[in-house]
Amino acid sequence: MTTPKQQGLIARWRSRLPVTNRTPIISLLEGDTPLVPAPKIAAAAGLGQSSVYLKIEGANPTGSFKDRGMTLAISKAVEEGARGVICASTGNTAASAAAYAARAGLRCAVLLPAGGVAAGKLSQSLMHGAEVLAVRGNFDEALKLASLIAEDAGWTMVNSTNPYRLEGQKTGAFEVINALGRAPDYQFMPVGNAGNITAYWMGYQEAHRRSKSGLPKMMGWQAAGAAPIVLGRPIKNPKTIASAIRIGDPVSWKRAEQARDRSKGHIGKVSDREILSAYRLLAREEGVFCEPSSATGVAGLIAWTKRKKIRPGSKIVCILTGNGLKDPDTPKTQPYKMRTIPATMAALRRALSGTRRGR
Ligand SMILES: *Cc1c(COP(=O)(O)O)cnc(C)c1O
Numbered sequence: 001m002t003t004p005k006q007q008g009l010i011a012r013w014r015s016r017l018p019v020t021n022r023t024p025i026i027s028l029l030e031g032d033t034p035l036v037p038a039p040k041i042a043a044a045a046g047l048g049q050s051s052v053y054l055k056i057e058g059a060n061p062t063g064s065f066k067d068r069g070m071t072l073a074i075s076k077a078v079e080e081g082a083r084g085v086i087c088a089s090t091g092n093t094a095a096s097a098a099a100y101a102a103r104a105g106l107r108c109a110v111l112l113p114a115g116g117v118a119a120g121k122l123s124q125s126l127m128h129g130a131e132v133l134a135v136r137g138n139f140d141e142a143l144k145l146a147s148l149i150a151e152d153a154g155w156t157m158v159n160s161t162n163p164y165r166l167e168g169q170k171t172g173a174f175e176v177i178n179a180l181g182r183a184p185d186y187q188f189m190p191v192g193n194a195g196n197i198t199a200y201w202m203g204y205q206e207a208h209r210r211s212k213s214g215l216p217k218m219m220g221w222q223a224a225g226a227a228p229i230v231l232g233r234p235i236k237n238p239k240t241i242a243s244a245i246r247i248g249d250p251v252s253w254k255r256a257e258q259a260r261d262r263s264k265g266h267i268g269k270v271s272d273r274e275i276l277s278a279y280r281l282l283a284r285e286e287g288v289f290c291e292p293s294s295a296t297g298v299a300g301l302i303a304w305t306k307r308k309k310i311r312p313g314s315k316i317v318c319i320l321t322g323n324g325l326k327d328p329d330t331p332k333t334q335p336y337k338m339r340t341i342p343a344t345m346a347a348l349r350r351a352l353s354g355t356r357r358g359r
Pocket of ligand 1: 064065066092093160190191192193194195196197244245291293294321322323
């Protein structure tokens, strides 16, 4: 086989990752995702003097940032001779684990909260050949079960409790620094199990130690009905439209608080209304269709700038964690309608007789 010019993130960042020459690389050429300027979001947040960028993690092979951690977790599982991998998931970890396990020829079991997973993510897990088990309970309960069987029967856990996941995910920070020439001043992002905010903070710190690239304030956002870190206590029955962050007792809770405190950042909450408003704004004004969960960081940016000042000239990055196509049901709840017309020119002219883009 010839070596393609494109490379996955283990090949790209090899010297900064815990791999050796004996690590088999299981990759779908993940990473290297676009960092897109977002002038309309900047305007909506009253930040005309600053630059806002969107990191489009939905451009990863399975459509979410989870692929960054999974390429490393599955590669290490193969290196260590695992026969199978297991995870609990709100959907995207399962989709990613299923795809990378398929590529590696490993057995993969995924535990999903019954009824709590977006349709696209479930389809991905099934199509990639995972053993999909819907657990009558929430994510936190499914995670407990997965970790118990991992101890019991020697399955390798590929949740973010697996340290290789965060190692892979930290490469997102390296890419942002490469694209901007330095770290941003602020990074806004959703917080669910709190692995990603932990991983980005690791990445920014590592890069800063090597090359004085600077450190952003880490701005994490939870949905109001699933905001354990904001409220300071676990939530028994977390509720939000944003299913990827519907988590009541995050695994990386303490480390997310450290990232917040050491970076002089903030972890706040936004309502489902604010999340959906940002979700629509991104799609209609910037041309970027992300998941509701992914819009949570942007909703946080808009909420934050209503109360606080951001110094003019700042660089602000929002991590859009997953692709909007994964969740085909939420758009149906939005106020947009398809119209059906007869197959005549008269009807077509009438239908297009308005003068502006719809709102
Ligand atoms: C997993 C996920 C999150 C939450 O990330 P954590 O590391 O659990 O905080 C947010 N958005 C999407 C789309 C996800 O898949």
